[in-house]
Amino acid sequence: MSLTDGLNIKQSEAVTAPDGPLLILAGAGSGKTRTLTYRIAYLISERYVNPYNILAVTFTNKAAGEMKERVMSLVGDDADRMWVSTFHSACMRILRSNISLLGYDDRFTVYDTDDQKTVMKNVCKRLNIDTKRYKERSILSEISTLKNELIDPAEYEKEVIGDFNKTVYLRCYREYQETLLKNNAVDFDDIIMLTVKLFREYPDVLERYRERFRYILVDEYQDTNTAQFEMIRLLADKYRNLCVVGDDDQSIYRFRGANIRNILDFEEHYPEATVIKLEQNYRSTQYILDAANAVIANNYGRKEKRLWTENKSGKKPVFNQFDTAYEEAEFIVSDIKRHSRSGECGYGSCAVLYRTNAQSRIIEERLINAGIPYNVVGGVNFYSRAEIKDILAYLKVIDSGIDDLSVRRIVNVPKRSIGNATLEKVQDYAESRDKSLFAAMCEASDIPGLGKAASKISVFTDLIAVLRAYRDNGTLGELVERIIELTDYEEYLKDMDDEKADDRIENINELVSKAASFSESRPDATLSDFLEEVALVSDLDNADMESERVVLMTLHSAKGLEFPVVYLAGMEDGLFPGYMSISSGDEEDIEEERRLAYVGMTRAERELIMTAAKARMLRGETQFNPVSRFVSEIPSECIDGYVPRRRNDPGDGYGTRRRVDEMARSFTRSVEKKPAPKPSSGMGSFAAMGIRKGSDKVSAPAELDYSVGDRVRHFKFGAGTVTSIVKEPRDHKVTVDFDAHGVKVMYASFAKLKKE
DNA sequence: TTTTACTTCGTTTTT
DNA sequence: CGAAGTAAAA
Numbered sequence: 001m002s003l004t005d006g007l008n009i010k011q012s013e014a015v016t017a018p019d020g021p022l023l024i025l026a027g028a029g030s031g032k033t034r035t036l037t038y039r040i041a042y043l044i045s046e047r048y049v050n051p052y053n054i055l056a057v058t059f060t061n062k063a064a065g066e067m068k069e070r071v072m073s074l075v076g077d078d079a080d081r082m083w084v085s086t087f088h089s090a091c092m093r094i095l096r097s098n099i100s101l102l103g104y105d106d107r108f109t110v111y112d113t114d115d116q117k118t119v120m121k122n123v124c125k126r127l128n129i130d131t132k133r134y135k136e137r138s139i140l141s142e143i144s145t146l147k148n149e150l151i152d153p154a155e156y157e158k159e160v161i162g163d164f165n166k167t168v169y170l171r172c173y174r175e176y177q178e179t180l181l182k183n184n185a186v187d188f189d190d191i192i193m194l195t196v197k198l199f200r201e202y203p204d205v206l207e208r209y210r211e212r213f214r215y216i217l218v219d220e221y222q223d224t225n226t227a228q229f230e231m232i233r234l235l236a237d238k239y240r241n242l243c244v245v246g247d248d249d250q251s252i253y254r255f256r257g258a259n260i261r262n263i264l265d266f267e268e269h270y271p272e273a274t275v276i277k278l279e280q281n282y283r284s285t286q287y288i289l290d291a292a293n294a295v296i297a298n299n300y301g302r303k304e305k306r307l308w309t310e311n312k313s314g315k316k317p318v319f320n321q322f323d324t325a326y327e328e329a330e331f332i333v334s335d336i337k338r339h340s341r342s343g344e345c346g347y348g349s350c351a352v353l354y355r356t357n358a359q360s361r362i363i364e365e366r367l368i369n370a371g372i373p374y375n376v377v378g379g380v381n382f383y384s385r386a387e388i389k390d391i392l393a394y395l396k397v398i399d400s401g402i403d404d405l406s407v408r409r410i411v412n413v414p415k416r417s418i419g420n421a422t423l424e425k426v427q428d429y430a431e432s433r434d435k436s437l438f439a440a441m442c443e444a445s446d447i448p449g450l451g452k453a454a455s456k457i458s459v460f461t462d463l464i465a466v467l468r469a470y471r472d473n474g475t476l477g478e479l480v481e482r483i484i485e486l487t488d489y490e491e492y493l494k495d496m497d498d499e500k501a502d503d504r505i506e507n508i509n510e511l512v513s514k515a516a517s518f519s520e521s522r523p524d525a526t527l528s529d530f531l532e533e534v535a536l537v538s539d540l541d542n543a544d545m546e547s548e549r550v551v552l553m554t555l556h557s558a559k560g561l562e563f564p565v566v567y568l569a570g571m572e573d574g575l576f577p578g579y580m581s582i583s584s585g586d587e588e589d590i591e592e593e594r595r596l597a598y599v600g601m602t603r604a605e606r607e608l609i610m611t612a613a614k615a616r617m618l619r620g621e622t623q624f625n626p627v628s629r630f631v632s633e634i635p636s637e638c639i640d641g642y643v644p645r646r647r648n649d650p651g652d653g654y655g656t657r658r659r660v661d662e663m664a665r666s667f668t669r670s671v672e673k674k675p676a677p678k679p680s681s682g683m684g685s686f687a688a689m690g691i692r693k694g695s696d697k698v699s700a701p702a703e704l705d706y707s708v709g710d711r712v713r714h715f716k717f718g719a720g721t722v723t724s725i726v727k728e729p730r731d732h733k734v735t736v737d738f739d740a741h742g743v744k745v746m747y748a749s750f751a752k753l754k755k756e
Numbered sequence: 757t758t759t760t761a762c763t764t765c766g767t768t769t770t771t
Numbered sequence: 772c773g774a775a776g777t778a779a780a781a
Contacts, residue, residue, distance in 0.1 A: 060771085088771055113770090188771055255769060356768055378770085412757095419757050538771065556769045578768055596769080619766060620772040 003042050003074070003715060005752060007035070014276045015039045016046075021236075021270035022243040023263075027307045028250065028292070028602035029283030029562065036219055036245050037067055037750065040082070041074035043215055045716055051075075054082035055213040055235070059220040061086055062541040063560065067219075073746030075716055083213070087228050088188065088536050091195040095186075096532075098198055098205055107400045107528055108184045110535035112384055115405055116140055116187050123175045129168060139172045146173065147189035148225040148257030150196060153177065184402045192227040199234045206234060214239045220560070221246030221266075225257035233269070242270070248303050249296050252556060252596050254588070264303065281307045281602075283562050285314025288608050291638040292601040295630050299591045307602075317601070317608040319571070319631055319641040325362055325613040332567050332611060333366040336550055339565060340372075347373060348548040351563040353555050353600050355576040358618075359569060360552050367550065377543040377553035383534050387493065387504045388511055392534065394483045398467050399527045401438035408437070411460055414492035418460065422453040438464075463487070476530055477516030484508060555600045566604035568597075571612040572625035597630040704732055704748055706755040713754045717741040722753075 004012035011031055014024045015038045026032035040056060043049040058064045068084040083090060092110075100106050111119065120136040123129075146156055153174045160166040180186060186194060199206040216236050218224065221244035224232070236242040244266060251260045267273050281289055289307050296302070322328040336350050352363055357379050367374045382388060390413055393406040401407065412418045429447045430440035444450060444457040463486060470482045484490060489508065493501045518530050540557055551563070555576075570576055576597070581589035601608055612627050627644050636643070706712050710722050720738035725748075732748035746753075 086771070191771085252769075253771095256771080358767070381770090415758085417757070421757085536771075540770085554769065575768095580768065592769095617772075 003038060003046065003752070005715075007031075007038065008280055010276055010278050010280070011035045011038075014278070015042050017243075017274050017276065019241050021240055021266075021273035023266045023270075023273050023275045024243065024245040024278065025263075025275065025303055025305065026245055026247055026278040027281060027305055028247065028599070029281040030278035030307070031280075031282055032245055032247075032278065033063070033067065033219070033560075034750075035278065036217060036243075037070045037074070039243060040067075040071050040079075040217060044071075044075045044079060049215055051079045051082040053212060053214040054217070055090065055215070056082065056084040056217040057087055057090060057219065057232070058084065059086065059223065059560065060540050061089065061537060062543075063219070064089070070747055070750040073744065073751045076741065076744075086536070087224075087231070088191050091191045091231070092532060092536065094195050094198070094209065095191065098202075099194065101202055101205070102194055102198060104181065104186070104194075105184045105400075105402065107402070108186055109396055109400070109403050109406075109531060110191070111180065111185045111187045111405070112535065113140075114384060114389070115185070118405060119176060119179050119183075120172065123172055123179060127171055127175055129172065134165075134168055134172075139169060142169050143173050143176060144189050145257060147193045148227050150193060150227050150230060152193075152197075183404055184400070185405070189227070192225075192231060196227055196231050196234065199231070210235055210238045215241045215243075217243045217245070219245050220250075222248050222251035222260060222263045223253045223258045224262050225253075226259050226262075227257075229259065229262045240270070240272075249299070249305075249595055250559065250599050252559065252592060252599060254592050264301070277305055279305050279307055281309040281311075283605050284309065284602060285311050285606060287313055287316045287638055288601065288604050291317045291608070291634045292598050294635050294638065295594060295601065295633045296598040298633055299594055300587075315607055316638060316640045317604075317610065317634065319610045319612075319627075319634075319639055319643055321612045321614060321627055321642070321644065323614050325359075325570075325616040328569060328611045328613045329363045329366040332363060332569060332609075333370050333372065335567075335609065336372060336565075337370060345564050346548045347550045348546075349564040350567070351551045351553070351558065351561075351565070351603065352567040352569055353553060353558050353603065354569045355555060355578065355596075356570075357554055359575075363552060363569065372550055373548070374550040374552055375544065375547070377551060378539050378557045381539050382507070382510070382542070383537070385504075385507055387489075387507055391480060391483055391489070391508065391511060392531065394467070394487070395480070395527060395531060397438060397464055398471055398479070399531060401464070402436050404437040407441070411441075414487055414489065416456055416460055418453065418456050422450060422457070425449055425453075426457070471527060475516065476519040476527065477512055479527075480512050480515045484512070555596050558603050559599050562603055562605055564605045565607045566600070566609070568600050568608070568610045570616070571610045571628040571631050572616070573628050574623060574625040575616070575618075576628055577630070594630060597628075704734075706753065711756040712736060713756050714738065715752050717744065719756065720744075 004015055007015060011034070014022070014035050024032070024035065026035065036056070040054060043054065044051055056064075056067060058067060064084045064086060068079065068082070071079045071082075071084075083093070085093070095108075096106060099108060117136050117140065120140055121131070124131050124134070124136065124139075153170060156166075156170055156173060160170045180190070199209070213235050216232060218232060223246075232242065244263070246263045248260060248263050251258060251263070254260065267275060284292075286309055289309055293307060320331060322331060332352060336347065339345050339350065340347055354360065360376050360379065364374065364376065383392065390410055393409040396403050396406040397410065408423070411423065426440050426444070426447060427437060430437050433440070438461075440447065441457050442461050444454040444461070447454065450457070467479065467482060467486065470479050474482075490505055493504045515530065518533065519525065522529065545551060545561065573582065577590055577593035581593050610631060612625070612631070615622050615624055617623075631643055634643075704725065706722055708722050708725055711719060712722055713719050714736070717736075717738040718740050720736040720741075722734060723737050723743070724735040726733040733745060734748050734751065734753065735743060735745045736753070737743045
């Protein structure tokens with residue numbers, strides 16, 4: 001029995017490819033993750049690569065965790081010594097032990113987008129920049145672009161000459177970086193850029209990591225930006241064992257600096273590279289693939305590939321247009337209900353995907369109304385909610401106190417009657433002595449002109465001192481509880497707004513338990529470790545796809561996931577593709593949206609249902625949008641339901657007055673014709689919409705040919721006895737007591753277990 | 757210093 | 772439409 005059993009020819013070629021650069025072009029659903037995981041296992045068990053020498057980079061922390069676990073179930077706990085993480089976590093780890101070389105204290109913190117905005121606001125104030133002309137947001141996005149391109153202020157200065165706007169950006173960039181440095185903070189982009197800077201300026205450090213990471217594997221390579229590319233290039237240049245996996249058709253992060261050329265030009269960077277294409281799809285039905293292929297074929301400059309499948313043709317994708325977004329939501333919900341009632345599939349098999357987070361609300365309302373359990377992934381990140389950020393700010397101040405931003409955030413929360421006036425005085429004092437704000441506050445009594453305010457401040461500093469004692473003598477969970485207790489935080493929330501207070505308290509409790517479980521799982525971890533984890537974890541990482549709930553999320557979040565039944569809501573020009581990408585005139589923007597459509601469609605295993613609304617409320621006003629061009633790009637033989645014909649000239653005055661009037665007229669006409677859409681009893685019209693009753697079996701995980709008590713054989717661990725099998729929606733978790741290696745828990749689909 | 761009432765403004769997408 | 776920011780009042 002060998003590691004490549006059960007893989008197709010292309011997959012096993014990829015798994016067993018020789019050393020050196022390797023590009024795996026993996027279409028949607030072609031077993032990309034599986035191949036990458038097996039490649040790692042192969043390197044360890046067949047080529048005797050020390051796991052210590054392996055670095056694998058994935059897109060989310062969750063994907064990293066799963067990959068590691070799966071490799072471990074193939075080759076054993078030894079694999080624990082490899083690094084499997086996101087770019088950001090990997091770079092954080094590198095910076096933690098080396099950042100002092102770059103002039104930062106190694107207890108640095110990470111600023112999120114809110115923090116960045118606060119800093120930029122102050123920067124603009126200091127530089128007397130009119131934030132009406134130059135919005136903080138756009139300055140920050142300019143800086144972000146620069147950082148992703150590895151352009152530091154000195155470099156930027158060269159291209160600024162003669163361009164007034166750029167001169168302004170440059171001044172902000174400088175001041176912003178200085179402020180961050182003063183506060184011992186880095187932003188998301190810095191994490192990567194500083195790592196590259198470290199490698200470039202300290203060859204000995206680079207050499208150390210090169211020696212360590214002789215084998216590098218990168219997932220979702222199409223979404224890497226220039227800084228990430230450079231970081232990997234520097235590390236991989238010596239041994240050149242770089243394996244990248246990706247799909248140029250699924251590159252959807254251009255707005256965040258992702259450079260699609262990184263994957264398109266891989267062979268130019270590494271002429272000796274082996275290139276393998278995985279085109280067999282194991283996920284979707286032929287109809288769904290045909291539809292998706294037809295859409296993506298409209299993009300230029302892609303690496304030609306044609307997904308195919310052995311799956312039976314299944315149901316055609318369906319499209320439906322409704323008069324309003326409300327009816328659209330109503331339809332989706334009743335369709336989900338219908339699926340579940342007919343026993344076709346549970347709620348957990350259904351996902352509703354949309355372009356913008358704002359769309360979730362209306363669908364949520366209908367789901368609540370129908371009593372269907374659901375989960376929303378994304379939206380406002382848990383850790384960026386105001387109440388959570390307050391507590392985290394306390395933790396940061398307790399942890400170091402170097403970060404003025406956090407001090408300012410909580411110094412008067414809850415109210416301690418410490419206002420801006422006094423804070424300014426303390427700030428002046430701090431600046432004149434080159435101290436941090438908090439350090440100055442500790443000497444409040446020495447600061448002239450404070451008067452009674454000085455005692456108010458010492459109340460605050462005393463509080464922090466007390467809390468620090470708790471940090472040193474208790475668990476993290478307890479510390480968080482003490483903060484809430486000593487600040488009367490719950491009282492503060494209740495007084496503030498009665499509407500959301502309960503939710504907020506709920507969130508606070510959630511944080512307490514998160515803190516508690518963190519210190520439980522990593523007993524020797526410090527407060528800094530917790531803060532770091534919190535900064536880098538996304539909602540996607542915590543999303544639970546296992547429970548039997550309908551999942552709602554953006555198309556971006558859905559990348560890498562799959563669901564038996566997928567709803568794509570809001571298929572309208574102006575929403576998807578977004579208004580911005582249509583009016584920018586840049587065809588690249590539309591292409592990115594098209595890739596997003598491709599990603600969305602290929603998430604579906606068995607059924608794909610696309611919907612649109614003729615009229616939709618968008619930021620206060622009703623918009624009339626035509627059906628998305630992406631829907632029209634699907635050949636009619638691959639889609640059921642009426643797709644209104646688009647005009648032949650696509651770029652025609654989208655959004656012009658005349659066009660909108662016309663659409664508004666036809667809208668009222670259609671509403672008048674059928675004044676009672678009776679949406680909730682919509683079952684009757686489904687047949688007309690082209691949805692037939694399915695005969696497919698529920699997609700439970702494939703049955704296993706062994707059960708508890710059976711003797712099984714693992715290709716590496718040898719013989720053992722199955723002690724338990726836990727069925728999860730996605731997979732079976734099998735526990736085996738191996739004769740020679742003891743008890744292991746593993747995923748059935750990954751661990752190659754054979755009944756003896 | 758804090759509260760209130762008013763204006764403005766904006767929307768992709770996320771590590 | 773709603774959040775968030777600003778100006779004026781208490």
